[in-house]
Amino acid sequence: MIKVGIVGYGNLGRGVALAVSQAKDMECVGIFTRRAPESVKPAINFPVYSIEKLIEFKGKVDVLLLCGGSATDLPNNTAGILKDFNTVDSFDTHAKIPEYFYKLDKVAKENGTLGAISIGWDPGVFSIARMLFGAVLPNGNDYTFWGKGVSQGHSDAIRRIAGVKNAIQYTIPKEQALSSVRNGENPNLKTRDKHLRECFVAVEDTADKAVIEKAIKEMPNYFADYDTIVNFVTEEEVKKMQQKLSHGGFVFRSGSTTEENAHLLELSLKLDSNPEFTGSVLTAYGRAVARLSKEGKTGCVTVFDIPLKYLSPESEEDLRAHLL
Amino acid sequence: MIKVGIVGYGNLGRGVALAVSQAKDMECVGIFTRRAPESVKPAINFPVYSIEKLIEFKGKVDVLLLCGGSATDLPNNTAGILKDFNTVDSFDTHAKIPEYFYKLDKVAKENGTLGAISIGWDPGVFSIARMLFGAVLPNGNDYTFWGKGVSQGHSDAIRRIAGVKNAIQYTIPKEQALSSVRNGENPNLKTRDKHLRECFVAVEDTADKAVIEKAIKEMPNYFADYDTIVNFVTEEEVKKMQQKLSHGGFVFRSGSTTEENAHLLELSLKLDSNPEFTGSVLTAYGRAVARLSKEGKTGCVTVFDIPLKYLSPESEEDLRAHLL
Numbered sequence: 001m002i003k004v005g006i007v008g009y010g011n012l013g014r015g016v017a018l019a020v021s022q023a024k025d026m027e028c029v030g031i032f033t034r035r036a037p038e039s040v041k042p043a044i045n046f047p048v049y050s051i052e053k054l055i056e057f058k059g060k061v062d063v064l065l066l067c068g069g070s071a072t073d074l075p076n077n078t079a080g081i082l083k084d085f086n087t088v089d090s091f092d093t094h095a096k097i098p099e100y101f102y103k104l105d106k107v108a109k110e111n112g113t114l115g116a117i118s119i120g121w122d123p124g125v126f127s128i129a130r131m132l133f134g135a136v137l138p139n140g141n142d143y144t145f146w147g148k149g150v151s152q153g154h155s156d157a158i159r160r161i162a163g164v165k166n167a168i169q170y171t172i173p174k175e176q177a178l179s180s181v182r183n184g185e186n187p188n189l190k191t192r193d194k195h196l197r198e199c200f201v202a203v204e205d206t207a208d209k210a211v212i213e214k215a216i217k218e219m220p221n222y223f224a225d226y227d228t229i230v231n232f233v234t235e236e237e238v239k240k241m242q243q244k245l246s247h248g249g250f251v252f253r254s255g256s257t258t259e260e261n262a263h264l265l266e267l268s269l270k271l272d273s274n275p276e277f278t279g280s281v282l283t284a285y286g287r288a289v290a291r292l293s294k295e296g297k298t299g300c301v302t303v304f305d306i307p308l309k310y311l312s313p314e315s316e317e318d319l320r321a322h323l324l
Numbered sequence: 325m326i327k328v329g330i331v332g333y334g335n336l337g338r339g340v341a342l343a344v345s346q347a348k349d350m351e352c353v354g355i356f357t358r359r360a361p362e363s364v365k366p367a368i369n370f371p372v373y374s375i376e377k378l379i380e381f382k383g384k385v386d387v388l389l390l391c392g393g394s395a396t397d398l399p400n401n402t403a404g405i406l407k408d409f410n411t412v413d414s415f416d417t418h419a420k421i422p423e424y425f426y427k428l429d430k431v432a433k434e435n436g437t438l439g440a441i442s443i444g445w446d447p448g449v450f451s452i453a454r455m456l457f458g459a460v461l462p463n464g465n466d467y468t469f470w471g472k473g474v475s476q477g478h479s480d481a482i483r484r485i486a487g488v489k490n491a492i493q494y495t496i497p498k499e500q501a502l503s504s505v506r507n508g509e510n511p512n513l514k515t516r517d518k519h520l521r522e523c524f525v526a527v528e529d530t531a532d533k534a535v536i537e538k539a540i541k542e543m544p545n546y547f548a549d550y551d552t553i554v555n556f557v558t559e560e561e562v563k564k565m566q567q568k569l570s571h572g573g574f575v576f577r578s579g580s581t582t583e584e585n586a587h588l589l590e591l592s593l594k595l596d597s598n599p600e601f602t603g604s605v606l607t608a609y610g611r612a613v614a615r616l617s618k619e620g621k622t623g624c625v626t627v628f629d630i631p632l633k634y635l636s637p638e639s640e641e642d643l644r645a646h647l648l
Contacts, residue, residue, distance in 0.1 A: 136608045273585040309628040316628070323454045
């Protein structure tokens with residue numbers, strides 16, 4: 001049995017706990033939290049410990065699945081944890097991945113541990129598609145679309161506007177852009193052409209809706225470059241929408257091998273629960289990290305470095321016989 | 325530069341030659357054929373040699389891309405070639421893959437060579453999707469659909485019927501089955517539910533079309549378990565259809581992480597030219613085999629064993645920065 005620990009218990013930690021409970025080759029030594037352990041009621045009956053107890057589990061856990069956020073948790077904590085444990089994380093700040101990689105690679109190699117970074121669906125499953133598609137169809141264009149799904153960053157940005165009580169923002173791929181790519185037209189798509197941003201906003205009674213709508217639509221980086229729809233709704237409606245964590249998206253490679261012959265490769269995901277699916281991907285890579293570490297591998301790795309067979313609990317013989 | 329050789333020059337060999345000519349990190353030492361070399365006019369101006377000259381290239385080529393068929397060429401020849409060369413092949417007789425693997429693995433390990441088998445889109449890219457999807461969504465069902473595209477085996481079977489001059493058979497996924505899977509209904513699909521077989525047949529003037537149609541529709545293994553449409557057309561029409569080598573298909577994983585939350589993962593390929601795309605996949609795996617062999621890897625490998633980064637001519641740094 002592979003012994004895993006879960007670090008952090010928000011939506012993603014819950015998704016990981018569910019996935020680990022369904023993996024027949026894994027057992028969970030504990031959930032480690034910054035909160036008071038007795039205040040955490042996990043979906044699965046795993047023991048809950050204070051994060052301060054984590055070090056006592058050194059040598060007793062094969063891999064830690066890190067469920068903190070990319071803004072502060074992972075950049076601040078992962079290097080320290082890697083000194084004593086193997087890890088898998090979902091670091092998704094694309095621009096900072098190279099820097100994060102080198103920092104963790106150094107720590108892991110010095111300490112004989114292994115850390116898989118940027119695991120999930122994007123980065124993660126989508127990265128695999130982009131890399132594989134580009135390698136087998138080198139003459140072509142990549143297109144990645146996200147949604148329909150909630151962008152936490154954009155929802156937070158709306159909530160920071162004065163007079164806004166709560167808000168949720170959906171990123172929606174534009175049908176026309178999807179169709180054009182699917183028709184092999186190889187369109188040159190600007191930011192505005194690819195995604196629509198739809199916002200549901202609950203405001204104070206005294207707030208000026210026109211001012212808030214303008215503030216959202218003209219917000220640089222977040223909304224100014226997009227077509228944005230703003231709907232004013234009640235706090236209850238926003239709260240209800242926040243219960244639903246569905247997401248998804250598409251990766252396309254549209255290219256050709258000769259002037260006559262074009263090819264279209266497409267990966268799509270439709271996910272009822274973003275954190276549950278992401279947790280499931282983290283868990284599969286936890287299996288891979290535990291195995292690779294036993295084989296002596298150290299350092300920092302991504303989805304590009306790990307042979308896919310390590311993700312599955314099936315034997316290599318079974319994989320060749322049934323899935324090849 | 326990676327030095328490759330191309331063994332066999334039919335449709336697949338032509339596709340590989342086109343792909344190798346577009347790879348900036350590869351050069352082709354030659355095309356090796358059983359035919360008279362001067363009778364082969366390759367699409368790319370690579371040297372053409374008799375297959376008997378192949379052994380003279382031992383030590384002068386990093387990997388051979390084998391473009392023979394799975395019925396006789398590959399089972400009869402690959403083990404012998406692997407004694408002296410690294411190889412990539414597209415062996416696609418699913419039921420015989422385990423046996424083929426063990427035979428080649430032994431030869432390759434004894435001779436310090438590396439052979440990648442069953443490379444293409446199915447087996448190959450589709451196998452990657454089945455394996456990855458199943459690992460990240462263990463609770464679910466797999467569905468693979470092929471087409472619309474030509475089945476050579478079924479076309480051959482029709483041509484063996486007395487009175488048939490020429491024939492082509494298209495495998496077509498049934499829309500209703502695709503929709504049901506896409507709707508997350510997790511249908512239990514029988515052979516007849518998944519694919520339709522449409523045949524275009526040119527017959528002798530004296531042939532009894534009713535008898536031939538019956539012979540096709542009732543043919544065990546090939547057509548009896550399917551809904552089959554038989555169209556009688558002229559030889560010219562069949563010949564024209566045989567010029568077009570488009571194909572494609574779909575791999576789905578439909579499953580759930582909890583009772584409430586279902587997920588649908590889909591990979592689809594739409595290919596104008598089956599052999600050109602397959603040749604492009606073989607070429608990317610040729611790059612991987614050449615590199616892995618230089619690192620000392622020997623034996624037989626499949627898409628499950630090879631980290632994806634080996635497929636790309638880009639550096640690991642660039643892959644992490646741009647594709648992750």
